Amino acid sequence: MTAPEAAAAATAVLLSARGIGKAFVGVQALQDVSLELRAGEVLALIGENGAGKSTLMKILAGVHQPDAGNLHLDGQPIALPTPAAALAAGIALIHQELNLCDNLTVAGALFLGRELRRGPFLRQRAMDQAAVTALARVGLRVEPRRLVGSLAPGQKQLLEIARALHGQARVLIMDEPTSSLTPGETERLFAVVRELRAQGVGIVYITHRMAEVQALADRVVVLRDGRLVAEIDGREATPERMVAMMVGRQLRGDRRVGHAPGEPVLEVAGLRTMAWPAHGVDLRLRAGEVVGIAGLLGSGRSELLRALFGADQALAGDIVCAGTRLAAHGPAAAAAAGLVLVPEDRKLQGLVLGMNVRENLSLPTLRSRGAWLDHGYEQDLAARAIRELGIATPHQDQVAAALSGGNQQKIVLGKWLAAAPKVLLLDEPTRGVDVGARAEIYARLHELAGQGLAILFVSSELEEVLLLADRVVVMHEGRLTGELRREQMSEQAILALATGMEVA
Amino acid sequence: MKKVFGIAGLLFAVVVFTAVMSGQPDGSNTFLSAYNLENLAQRIGMFGILSVAAAFVIVTGGIDLSIGSVVCVAGCLLPWLLRDLGWSPFLALPAVLLLSAAIGLWHGLLVVGLRLQPFVVTLCGLLLYRGLMREFTKDQIMGFGDTAEGLRFLATGRVPVTDAFGIPVTAIALLVVAALTALLWNKTVAGRHLFATGRNEEAARFSGVATGRLTVLAYVACSLLAGFAGVLFVLYVNSAQASSAGSFYELYAIAGAVLGGVALRGGEGTVIGVLLGAALMQVLANAINLLGDSNRLEFAVVGAVILAGAAADEGVRRLFSRRR
Numbered sequence: 001m002t003a004p005e006a007a008a009a010a011t012a013v014l015l016s017a018r019g020i021g022k023a024f025v026g027v028q029a030l031q032d033v034s035l036e037l038r039a040g041e042v043l044a045l046i047g048e049n050g051a052g053k054s055t056l057m058k059i060l061a062g063v064h065q066p067d068a069g070n071l072h073l074d075g076q077p078i079a080l081p082t083p084a085a086a087l088a089a090g091i092a093l094i095h096q097e098l099n100l101c102d103n104l105t106v107a108g109a110l111f112l113g114r115e116l117r118r119g120p121f122l123r124q125r126a127m128d129q130a131a132v133t134a135l136a137r138v139g140l141r142v143e144p145r146r147l148v149g150s151l152a153p154g155q156k157q158l159l160e161i162a163r164a165l166h167g168q169a170r171v172l173i174m175d176e177p178t179s180s181l182t183p184g185e186t187e188r189l190f191a192v193v194r195e196l197r198a199q200g201v202g203i204v205y206i207t208h209r210m211a212e213v214q215a216l217a218d219r220v221v222v223l224r225d226g227r228l229v230a231e232i233d234g235r236e237a238t239p240e241r242m243v244a245m246m247v248g249r250q251l252r253g254d255r256r257v258g259h260a261p262g263e264p265v266l267e268v269a270g271l272r273t274m275a276w277p278a279h280g281v282d283l284r285l286r287a288g289e290v291v292g293i294a295g296l297l298g299s300g301r302s303e304l305l306r307a308l309f310g311a312d313q314a315l316a317g318d319i320v321c322a323g324t325r326l327a328a329h330g331p332a333a334a335a336a337a338g339l340v341l342v343p344e345d346r347k348l349q350g351l352v353l354g355m356n357v358r359e360n361l362s363l364p365t366l367r368s369r370g371a372w373l374d375h376g377y378e379q380d381l382a383a384r385a386i387r388e389l390g391i392a393t394p395h396q397d398q399v400a401a402a403l404s405g406g407n408q409q410k411i412v413l414g415k416w417l418a419a420a421p422k423v424l425l426l427d428e429p430t431r432g433v434d435v436g437a438r439a440e441i442y443a444r445l446h447e448l449a450g451q452g453l454a455i456l457f458v459s460s461e462l463e464e465v466l467l468l469a470d471r472v473v474v475m476h477e478g479r480l481t482g483e484l485r486r487e488q489m490s491e492q493a494i495l496a497l498a499t500g501m502e503v504a
Numbered sequence: 505m506k507k508v509f510g511i512a513g514l515l516f517a518v519v520v521f522t523a524v525m526s527g528q529p530d531g532s533n534t535f536l537s538a539y540n541l542e543n544l545a546q547r548i549g550m551f552g553i554l555s556v557a558a559a560f561v562i563v564t565g566g567i568d569l570s571i572g573s574v575v576c577v578a579g580c581l582l583p584w585l586l587r588d589l590g591w592s593p594f595l596a597l598p599a600v601l602l603l604s605a606a607i608g609l610w611h612g613l614l615v616v617g618l619r620l621q622p623f624v625v626t627l628c629g630l631l632l633y634r635g636l637m638r639e640f641t642k643d644q645i646m647g648f649g650d651t652a653e654g655l656r657f658l659a660t661g662r663v664p665v666t667d668a669f670g671i672p673v674t675a676i677a678l679l680v681v682a683a684l685t686a687l688l689w690n691k692t693v694a695g696r697h698l699f700a701t702g703r704n705e706e707a708a709r710f711s712g713v714a715t716g717r718l719t720v721l722a723y724v725a726c727s728l729l730a731g732f733a734g735v736l737f738v739l740y741v742n743s744a745q746a747s748s749a750g751s752f753y754e755l756y757a758i759a760g761a762v763l764g765g766v767a768l769r770g771g772e773g774t775v776i777g778v779l780l781g782a783a784l785m786q787v788l789a790n791a792i793n794l795l796g797d798s799n800r801l802e803f804a805v806v807g808a809v810i811l812a813g814a815a816a817d818e819g820v821r822r823l824f825s826r827r828r
Contacts (some may be wrong), residue, residue, distance in 0.1 A: 311710055332712035343710050352704040354771060363700060364711040366693045373691055415711065 021068030047223035048434035061093035062086030092164030102149030154185025262287030271317030276478020292469035338422030385414035406437025507765035538668035549674030555760030557729035565770025566622035570629030575750025578734025604731020612720030659739035703771030
């Protein structure tokens, strides 16, 4: 290939979608969406939850069929009736929730569905050898015989990419690939994405995180309410501009003004958890105070919250919440003492997805109304929560599973606010929550703190910590390695403590 | 609710079909005769209680395979207490029910405390209790002699409606059990918590629901009702033999519940659906007896109907989800 040819190939349109429309019962998910993906570029696709990102991505990957419009690959019209057809055409979708079988070996997962074989027998050794090369392409250095289940989330993500590339994918669609990665793993992934771009792979990158768009994207397309509202050059994509385009209005992202904290409401001494049995945690929280816990994944932050709430049993330690001593307690006892948790995994721990909005909202507090169901109480509670938190739902009877992440999170928050807590624990309060709902949740938390609620939250997003917290405690390997007051808080200072570096 | 309409329609269709097919040349009808209907209602009463029992556990996402063996235990011990030990019925009946409930408590504690699989726990129960009963009774037929005359009213009694037809007491017993269960499931906080636990145990636990206690309670309710039905069965037949009493009844119970819309994954089901499902099982068995020359095909037809029902249900669901 000559230089001009290579240059032409690099800018050639790989995949194009024209006038795509898609409706689900009564809802127009996508309307007249057109976009082009060139070889060797990263196209960031952003938008709020429910804007149509995942529908569009599923149409590109053959999961859904468009009602209107058509797809072209290399300038030729193409139909993608099934995900297998898309894969065969070189379009691979990498799901947010990774689709790997934990019981397979790395090589087995890599070759799943296209195993090397001699007759009915597997050519195990040949696959192991080929796997090493395929893994090297994404910079993943693990034994081919290792079990997938033993890999870290970041390694699994790279394995998925290796799998897609191994299937000769030329178009990669990545759906929030960093949502479960550590900062280090994220950097690795970025390097791989840049490397693939240089090799001429076209990448559609879906994300909520503005920093990632700025770091990677050549072009940015913005979806809102099923329509493509903007397409801008990656270099011009500032967070403010992107957010404004996504929500169609300006957001208040003010850092809150701290209040004078009140009486101590939560006192923790020597709390030890299964995650880091050797280290105890001491903590004190005052009424109206918002404290963030920063730290890397695996530093024991979530375990700390779960032990406080009684979802896991602590190994040792003293917990006193608003005058009530909690020992060997369960969530019910914690809630009775005024200590509640909005858990990390909304779908598994936060909500009963198959139940409706009203039933979810009343679940923790129903019991306080006696043994019989109190329908009047339930309806009032649901109506109030929907109004005060701005939960976007057609009615109280809507199944929770049908709502967007942001609205689901508001339900989890609402069900615990109904219990009139003194201390609110939140684990990753806005994971998978779109920017609009995020701002609303922040505003509500500020308001609650102003009314004297003590808030203790864990977040992997430093922006969130800086925005919300009056005070940050940083955890490193099960220990609180430092504390920063508002005026001392900065990303650098937090990272230094989180990674165990001493700061002067 | 859609499922309930489906099963009601199916029941109606089978009833109409059987009624039409069982007309006799002389104008009488073997299916619609007062004698047959009364018998049918009696059986629906007893098997219906078993299906409600099974539903309690299935709603939590578990399963109870030992129902038939608990029927056997209750069926063998009641005659023994009355005839061999000479206990008063007022003592023997509560004792049998208490023992049944204790079996459920044991299951629940194994499932919740030791985190054993419900399938394993209750499969072992199925083998264990029947085996113990066979040894205990030396495989002898356990009869009442003349010690249960008054008590038999529970299983064979009837409330006359016309000269020929009366409502069997077992059917009334089922209606009482069903009404109480419906009250518990739909009107109480415990019922809401039970269904939340079945749908998502983790989320229920994180909401302060006492999921473990509720699960144990479901196993207790299941075995207690199975023991109660066992009492009715032995009073109905007037004797029990450990090698056969209640054999396969767990499958009738589970099939009735599942046919009635109780999802095996837990957290879904209605009492009315369970009643319809249990009724359909018995109507089918009755129809085969009346329309064929034997009941040899009974299992096959029941199996085929449940399979067809599940396939139709899945088909409708897919059609629905594809439209969205």
